[in-house]
Amino acid sequence: MTRTARAGLAALLAWGPAAHAGQTVVLWHAYRGAEETALTQVVDAYEAAHPDVTVETLGVPYEALASKLTTAIPRDNGPDVFVFAHERVGGWTHAGLLRPVADWATAPSADTFLPASLPPLTVDGALMGLPLASKSVILFRNTDLVPEAPATVDALVASAEAHTGPGRFGLAYEAESFYFHAPWYFGLGGTLAAEPPLVDFTSAPFVDSLAFVDGLQEAHVMPDEATGALVAQLFNEGRAAFVVSGPWFLGEIGDVPYALSPLPAFPSGPARPFMTEEAVFVSATAAHPDAGAALASWLAGPEAAVVRATVGRQVVASAAAWDDPALASDPVLSAFRDQLPDTVPMDNRPQMRDVWEPAQLALKKVLRGDASAAEAGAAAARRLSAITAPTPAPANPTPYLGLLATAVLGGLAVLWRWVAGVRAQGALGDTLRAWTWIAPAMAAVLVLVFVPFATGIGISLFAHDEGTWTFVGLANFRAIVTGQYFPLLHPLGFVYTLLVTVLWTAANVVLHLALGLFLALLLNRKGLALRPVYRVLLILPWAVPNYITALIWKGLFHKQFGAINGLLEALGLQGVSWFSSFPTAFAANLCTNVWLGFPFMMVVCLGALQAIPSELYEAAEVDGAGAWDRFRHVTLPLLQPALVPAVLLGTVWTFNQFNIVYLVSGGEPDGATEILISEAYRWAFTRQERFGYAAAYAVLIFVVLLGWSAVSTRLARRAEEAAR
């Protein structure tokens, strides 16, 4: 495409922001609800005060915002200013995404902000962003049930036990998440280490904290598999006396009388929750750094802070804001502020993110009763060491470059001989004519499918760590196929995951086919009344976007809220904790995918059935064939040509059916239902951005599928020839 054509097309289609004469500052954030309203108000006020500046805000979900920032800023596509929690500051500073505050604002004095708010934002002595608000959990209680706040954990437990009964729980919080569990760990003497691993999962505090929640669970003080929604529901229905949650919970409380108090203390010290500091940053590649800096300073300043506190219910970091009488007298915000001295700021290094997955693993094991506290701690430590294994040593790229050069030259030679051969046959003209029809499609596919994939293959030879790429040769592959991080035959090990993937694929395709064919046969019965109605209803699942399907089915399988358990209970059966054992979690995934996938096979079968002339059935019947014989010897063989390609494609699609596995079971329990593609995604996007390792996974998936397609197409062809 020529430059002008490209520009024209882009202009035609880029319904982007209209150009402004003045400066446009771009601000990205992840706020929703009241916090977003407050931010909008503050920004409007700023625009009103600075008529030459337009602020363009974009709200993106939290995780998506992180990955957008990581990809966009280095390529000059990022915002000028963004709001994010401090947990990524270390990594982003080293990757050069942030502009140190010293470059754009006067250094805040010691009393500008609450004392707890600056250390989390400091990297190697430099402040990287201005703090906006602090978030930590706190103890909520239903004051009808518990008028007085417990001062000690023992008192909390005793009170909670007193309020536990059928359908009632003394204490409700998201116990499977390490974020909510952390107060017990830190209260029992746990710390974040100065050097990774940040948490020693075999240490006494961690094991003790596991034993502590195990005890609560045994006493049925806490609900099973609590989610945020369940916690809110129990509290609002007066069925939970205490709740551990953060400021976001305020918006979910209905008309229940409640009060907040600091988390109680163990004999060894107060229960100390994690603290995250939300801050405003100026990006290193900001298009308008000065205007951005001015906006950032304004956002963090006392005036804006008052609005953010009163409207957005934020525990603002600006010290001056707390002089505002509305804030000073606010019992809720004060309670949060009073908790701050007894919090542990999250480490702002990337290693912090490695902790969540193993900790959650241990918590789930203990809460499900699968393991003792000590065993669960040991399992978590093993998981941590696997996902934090050091990146492989750099390799010498020369032999690989040589190989690449040889391959390229060889490819060119083959191409040249091919062209020469075509020319010798005098078929060059015909060939060129045919290729002009194909060229647009082929060029698009080459550029936008093959090039990215080839790049992906290239990436598999590198290791990625905090924005730096190291050439490591085949080390990623070696690590995967030798089970360096996970034993091959355990969950998350390559062979295990491959076997699960194969089982997943086979089960799905068989069920799709069986169900699709069966329904097609029913629909194809002669003179069936209501056929169009049935057909429309049965195609319906296909028309629902599959991520919606996945989320809906995940909801349907929810232990407390799921309609499926509701149905089981209505039938007098026990509800099932679907995602806590492999067979049930796998069945849930399978059920979802079968639901969304059978209509395709049904339609294929229906089309193929209608193409079979009815004379053949009559002939078979005259020959004495019964219904089964007709199906076996007429229907099936004649369906085969239509079914073989559908099955081949279906297999490939199912093999890489990321959305369902990732969104329904999410790999639960303990990664046992993970398939290769979702595992690759985790390595790339939810663990330490190990893009190289993830790409190696993808290449292995490709190789497996390639081998499979080669074998299966050959088998199919042989079967076809045998049938002739």
Next chain:
Amino acid sequence: MADTGSASVQLDGVHKRYGDVHVVKGIDLDIAPGEFVVLVGPSGCGKSTTLRMIAGLEDISEGELRIGGRRVNETPPKDRDIGMVFQSYALYPHMTVADNIGFALKLRRTPPADIEARVREVAAILGLGDLLQRRPGQLSGGQRQRVAMGRAIARRPSVFLFDEPLSNLDAALRVQMRAELAALHRDLGTTMVYVTHDQVEAMTLATRIAVLHQGVLQQVGPPMTLFQRPANRFVAGFIGSPSMNFVDGVLASDGTGPAFSGPSGLVVSMTHVDAGAMPAGAKLTLGVRPHDLVVGDAGPLRGVVRTVERMGWEAFVHVDVAGTTLVARVEGPLAARVDLGDSLALAVPDGVASLFGADGVALGRRRS
């Protein structure tokens, strides 16, 4: 349709190769304006390929093709002034009969009124008047066939090409359409090249027949010439139904001239044949048509009737003569009487049989 021109078609050493497969091996054929030439041969012999080369649907690998005296090897089909009828009719399923017939005219930007007039005219010729607004899917086989012809006629091409146009019709309809085709040729006077594997169609329609076998032209000539004087054993066997009888033997002499000496003492005088310098005892094959065999109580060949195909007035009997089966035609009372197991005597009259050398080529006739 008086203004319909009529062009000659000339093939000069035309070959067709698909990669290494040599399908048509050098055809020389001169078709005069107004002729009705039928290309006949068994399935797979290259008839369609040859026709499609004339149409311009296949490239010519070697040789020259001229239509109306002009070399057209490189001319696209639409500029060759031809009309073609396909075996499958190839009617456009999404157009009405009228649109199908008028399609080529529309492409030539003929004014709509003229198209309409021409379509009506063609429809009248072919008896399609009531069907013009139907779609091909709503027509019977015979009607579709007529529409396909109408589509070819509407353009008034100077050459018509037919590729087995009747083979999808039932027997009665085929006979009727054959007659209509012949009438059409008479009326239009246009050159027609017609491909079929059915020698009856060839015999009934052609002014000249060209027999093709394995990509090689075997013989070209008027139907009766091919029937009476086949150039080789292949043509002899292919033309005529039932097929010619063949008996292997050797060259002999009976004093007056050459003779054929076959099994069980069969000797046939062959004075009408020019044996040239062929030595006595040379291997030969005698060919004699069923209707030329004389059936009676006495004759040199005696055999037993194994099969009888009764046609009414006549019948074909398959007679086993010392292990060789000969087919003979009987008629009248004998046709009604003859039965399985009967013993019959057969005789080959002088002057009717053909002789083929060991290479299959017919021995020439002596001028008389």
Next chain:
Amino acid sequence: MSGASEPVGRRASLLATVGTHALLVLASIAALYPVLWVLKIALQPGQSFDNDPSPFPSSVSLEHFVEVTSTTTASGGWLFGRQLFNSLAVSGLTTAVGLLLATSAAYAFSRFRFAGREAGLTAFLLTQIFPGIVMLIPLYILLDLMGLLNALAGLVLVYSTTSVPFATWMLKGYFDTIPKELEEAARIDGASSFYIFSRIVLPLARPALAVTALFSFMTAWNEFILAATLMNDASSFTLPVALQRYVGEYQTDWGSFAAGAVIVSVPVMALFYALQRHLVGGLTAGAVKG
């Protein structure tokens, strides 16, 4: 629709008829239940769902639909309308571009015999086994180089391209079933290659074109991972990306999500309904007859 699994001209027994309907009703309920359930959550006030297995709402309110459709941009514009328009435009253009590329390629693969044909077909087939997620980052870089980041054109380009290989294969299968003689007849009648393609072949391939268009449309309409990565401002989001916001880190607004899901699903369902006649033939004709 000539086929039948039962001999013609005889009535099936009453038992078989009742059994067939019983099974089909059961299957239809299973297919419908989750859909009704989404509808229920969308219509019921409140943001959570309950374990009442009834698929019908206990009370009906349109508040979620109002909430989801009345989002505004910073400047007060109608954000939802903008995003709906984005989705429609991206999906529509994806369908048009994808179909254009795929039909011409499929036609050549079906009709011409030329050097590189097998290789080209295999290359297209190969793309179906590429694991998509590794291509995310390279694609981002590529579109950035082309200056198509944060532009709907970039999405159109990527979506239409990724849908091309499958579409090409499906259309090729269908083209293979259209008799070659039709085109030869047209050539003799004087039609150009393009004329034949557009006036003879395409009209006859309508069922397959409809199905292919539906698939391309769905690819674009439902995609959100790429769209979320490539688009940088809310007014250029497509609906699925907007919908993603209701599924939060700390909590999910199930009511709003369900209402959004209903809105996103309805156009696809309508298309399916409109095209279901073609769906059956268009999908399989190539495989059955070819």
